Each structure stands twice: as structure tokens, then as C-alpha cells.
Amino acid sequence: MNTFNHHVSQPIALSDDAARMKQTLLKDIKRSAYVYRVDCGGCNGCEIEIFSAITPVFDAERFGIKVVASPRHADILLFTGAVTRAMRVPALRAYASAPDPKICISYGACGVGGGIFHDLYCVWGGSDTIVPIDVWIPGCPPTPAATIHGFAVALGLLDQKLKGVEHVQGADEKPALILPDIPLTLRVAVEREARRMAGYRQGGDISHRFLTLLQHQDVGAVEAWLKQEHDPRLSEIVHRLSAVVAGEVVA
Amino acid sequence: MLKLFKTILKAGEPTVKYPFKPLEVCPGFRGKPELDPQQCIACGACTMACPANALTMETHPESNERIWQLFIGRCIFCGRCEEVCPTRAIRLSEDFELAVTNKADLYVNAVFRLQHCVACQQPFTPEKSVRYAVELLRQSGMSDEALEGMAAQFSTCPACKRKQAISCHEKRTLSFAVVEKRHEHL
Numbered sequence: 001m002n003t004f005n006h007h008v009s010q011p012i013a014l015s016d017d018a019a020r021m022k023q024t025l026l027k028d029i030k031r032s033a034y035v036y037r038v039d040c041g042g043c044n045g046c047e048i049e050i051f052s053a054i055t056p057v058f059d060a061e062r063f064g065i066k067v068v069a070s071p072r073h074a075d076i077l078l079f080t081g082a083v084t085r086a087m088r089v090p091a092l093r094a095y096a097s098a099p100d101p102k103i104c105i106s107y108g109a110c111g112v113g114g115g116i117f118h119d120l121y122c123v124w125g126g127s128d129t130i131v132p133i134d135v136w137i138p139g140c141p142p143t144p145a146a147t148i149h150g151f152a153v154a155l156g157l158l159d160q161k162l163k164g165v166e167h168v169q170g171a172d173e174k175p176a177l178i179l180p181d182i183p184l185t186l187r188v189a190v191e192r193e194a195r196r197m198a199g200y201r202q203g204g205d206i207s208h209r210f211l212t213l214l215q216h217q218d219v220g221a222v223e224a225w226l227k228q229e230h231d232p233r234l235s236e237i238v239h240r241l242s243a244v245v246a247g248e249v250v251a
Numbered sequence: 252m253l254k255l256f257k258t259i260l261k262a263g264e265p266t267v268k269y270p271f272k273p274l275e276v277c278p279g280f281r282g283k284p285e286l287d288p289q290q291c292i293a294c295g296a297c298t299m300a301c302p303a304n305a306l307t308m309e310t311h312p313e314s315n316e317r318i319w320q321l322f323i324g325r326c327i328f329c330g331r332c333e334e335v336c337p338t339r340a341i342r343l344s345e346d347f348e349l350a351v352t353n354k355a356d357l358y359v360n361a362v363f364r365l366q367h368c369v370a371c372q373q374p375f376t377p378e379k380s381v382r383y384a385v386e387l388l389r390q391s392g393m394s395d396e397a398l399e400g401m402a403a404q405f406s407t408c409p410a411c412k413r414k415q416a417i418s419c420h421e422k423r424t425l426s427f428a429v430v431e432k433r434h435e436h437l
Contacts, residue, residue, distance in 0.1 A: 056266055057265055057266060057267060058266070058267060062266070109303065109326060109327050112324030112325065112357070113322055113325035113357075115303055115327060118304065118325060128354070133354075134352060135350055135351070135352050136350065136351050136354055136357060138323050138324045138325075138326065138349045138350075138357060139349065140327035142349075143347055145267075145269050145348075146347045146349060146350065148269060149270065149347075149348045150350035153350040153351070154350075157270075158270065160352055160356065161346075162283075162323070162356050163356055164355050164356045164358050164359070164360075165358075166360045166361075167288040167362065168362045169288070169361075169362060169364050169378075173288075173289055173379060175290045175291070175338050175340070175379055175383050175386075176290065176338075180390060184390050201333060204333075208339075
């Protein structure tokens with residue numbers, strides 16, 4: 001990128017005083033936290049999930065987290081959206097209007113890494129390209145529970161659960177075969193038929209479960225599974241798969 | 252007043268106890284994608300399917316490695332990777348607590364070795380995908396002796412195979428014009 005002399009956006013740098021004050025806010029706030037959400041060009045999915053996080057079911061207000069209508073009241077700024085060209089300056093204005101110290105949270109897949117819009121021409125690709133971010137909450141959109149967990153991490157109530165993973169291939173790593181006792185052609189035929197009938201993801205799951213039961217030569221278990229699920233669509237599909245196994249139907 | 256209390260009592264408490272008690276998610280919930288690096292053959296099907304480019308793969312022949320990377324921050328939890336994985340190595344878990352204070356923790360990396368061609372010594376595919384193909388052939392009924400006999404073929408790159416095929420059949424005429432001329436003579 002540098003070879004073409006392209007501009008790379010840098011986030012606003014904090015002064016030392018603001019950074020020090022922010023640390024006390026992050027560790028021990030000792031009061032309610034007011035949240036202002038800044039839309040930097042999102043699809044509104046994140047906003048809907050933020051509002052469902054303050055409904056009675058999830059009730060973020062029991063922790064003193066309140067969504068406010070002005071950045072001048074805010075302790076926490078929630079940046080949603082992938083930062084489009086048009087919404088960058090309004091987002092920076094909202095940031096400048098909030099009093100120091102303020103916690104900045106990058107919310108949703110678009111806010112964290114640009115999401116599916118990360119390489120568009122008019123997109124900055126993540127709110128950490130314009131403001132200093134303290135907490136990242138991924139998800140598309142994050143569920144209300146994930147939102148509450150993110151607030152708890154931001155306010156130092158909970159520790160983050162996720163750790164970066166680095167795996168290096170071992171000396172004798174060998175991938176195990178899926179369903180080794182089922183002939184390969186049969187597995188492919190059943191999987192194809194299941195995916196044709198139930199869609200790709202569900203079809204794969206149904207055929208895997210069905211063949212796992214067959215592998216243990218457990219015909220009663222298939223019936224028990226169908227009875228337990230009590231779903232006519234599933235019964236139809238599984239009966240069709242049984243026909244494929246019996247060789248009555250060519251998938 | 253009493254009636255109101257009765258109504259409230261009947262309604263119960265709708266608020267979930269979430270941060271204090273684990274939340275039960277509905278079946279089919281799509282959370283954090285988990286890679287089982289033992290199962291992964293580094294074929295790259297998931298990186299082709301990923302609509303958000305959260306899954307990426309880089310091949311470095313000079314250091315003999317292929318690096319698979321998942322950036323959870325960009326993941327949209329669509330489950331396409333799970334659909335296309337031929338070895339069921341990547342599955343979507345029910346884990347949704349993904350907030351981090353350090354962005355580096357959002358990355359999952361896995362490094363795989365490459366298979367070198369016996370003829371030209373150049374890497375051409377991940378080592379594990381060759382092993383998996385051999386296992387699949389064995390499962391479809393190929394005998395161990397036959398597989399052993401084909402060991403050289405499994406570790407030869409397509410370009411070298413093509414070259415060897417041509418040099419083996421050197422005597423056969425490949426040009427159309429020559430064949431046609433021969434027909435005319437007959």
C-alpha cells in the first residue's frame with residue numbers, strides 16, 4: 001500500500017491525561033454508564049440489537065447502562081457500521097462532542113473489521129481507523145447477550161473470554177475420515193440427496209446424523225430420533241434417505 | 252391495587268439472568284466458528300466460500316507453509332464455511348461471548364506444511380490434503396499394495412505428471428497434420 005503512496009487512515013491520538021483518565025473509567029466506573037450510539041453507515045441491524053439489549057428481557061439498565069440521545073451526555077460511544085465516506089465526519093463530530101474521558105466501543109462485524117463491506121471503495125473498513133477503540137464486539141449483529149457481555153468487558157466487570165490461537169501442524173497430523181464404515185459413494189449419494197431436500201447446511205447435518213445412526217446399525221435409533229424431533233419434514237427427508245440407502249432411489 | 256399485584260405475580264419475571272448465569276441459546280444458533288486443526292486439510296474451500304473474507308489463506312513456498320487465518324471480527328456467522336468443509340474441520344459453536352479489549356485476540360491462525368513434488372522439488376499442495384486423498388482412495392476399496400505402488404504419483408505435481416506422460420509416449424505422433432497425411436497414404 002505504501003508503494004503507491006495511498007493514504008492510510010490513522011485513529012485520533014489521545015493526550016496523556018485523557019488516556020490516564022480513561023483507564024480509571026475502564027477499570028472502575030463507580031456510577032452509571034451512559035451510552036451514545038454513533039452510526040457510521042451501518043445497515044441498522046446493530047442498532048436494533050442495541051435496543052433489544054435495553055428491553056425488559058435483557059435489561060441492560062439494571063447495570064446502569066442507559067442509551068442517551070446526545071453525545072454530550074455519553075461515557076461510552078458505540079460505533080456501528082463500516083465507516084463510509086459520508087458518515088466519517090459526522091462520527092468524528094460525535095466523538096469530539098463527547099466529554100473526556102470516554103470509552104469507545106467498536107460494535108458489529110462492520111465496526112470491528114469492515115465486515116462484508118471491508119474492501120469497498122468508499123469505506124474506511126472499521127471504526128478503529130478513525131477513533132481510538134477500547135473494546136471490540138464482533139457479531140453480525142452481536143446478540144443482546146453478546147452486547148451485555150461487551151459492556152461488562154468494557155466496564156471491567158468481566159474478563160474477555162476469547163484468546164488468539166496459533167496452531168502449527170504437528171509431526172504426524174492426520175485428518176480422520178468421516179464415517180469410515182460407510183462406503184464413500186453411499187455417503188456422497190445420501191449427502192447429495194439430503195442437501196437437495198433440506199438445503200446445504202441442514203442437509204449436511206441431517207445426513208451426518210442419519211449415517212452416524214446407520215453406522216452403529218441402529219435402525220430403532222433412527223425411528224426414536226424422528227419421534228423425538230416430531231417434524232414431518234424431517235421424517236419425509238429421512239425416509240427418502242433410507243430409500244437411497246436401500247437403493248430404491250438414485251440420488 | 253391487589254389485582255395489579257396479582258397480574259404482576261402471574262406475569263413472572265421476564266428478564267434473563269444472563270451475565271450471572273449462562274444463557275441458553277436456541278438450537279441451530281450460529282456462534283464462533285471453531286477450527287479443529289487436526290481435521291483441517293488446508294484445501295481452502297472455506298476461504299473461497301467466506302463472503303466477508305474473514306477466512307483467508309496465504310501460501311509461502313519459500314518457508315514451506317500455508318497459513319490459514321480466521322479474523323472473527325469480520326465474520327458474519329453465516330455458516331458457509333461449515334457447509335463446504337469436506338472434513339468437518341470447521342464447525343460453528345454456540346459461543347457468543349466474543350468481546351475483546353485487544354484486537355489481536357480476534358485472530359485464529361493455523362500453519363500447515365506443503366507437499367513437495369518428487370520430480371521438481373517444488374511445493375504444489377498441502378501435505379495433509381494428499382494424505383486425505385490417499386485415505387479416501389483406501390476407503391473406496393483400493394488395496395494397500397496398489398496405493399503403495401502409486402506413492403510416487405501422489406507426490407508428483409500435475410505439471411511434472413504431464414511432462415512425464417509426454418516423455419513416456421514419445422513415439423506416438425501428437426500432430427494432427429501427420430496423422431491426416433498417413434490416412435491419405437492409406
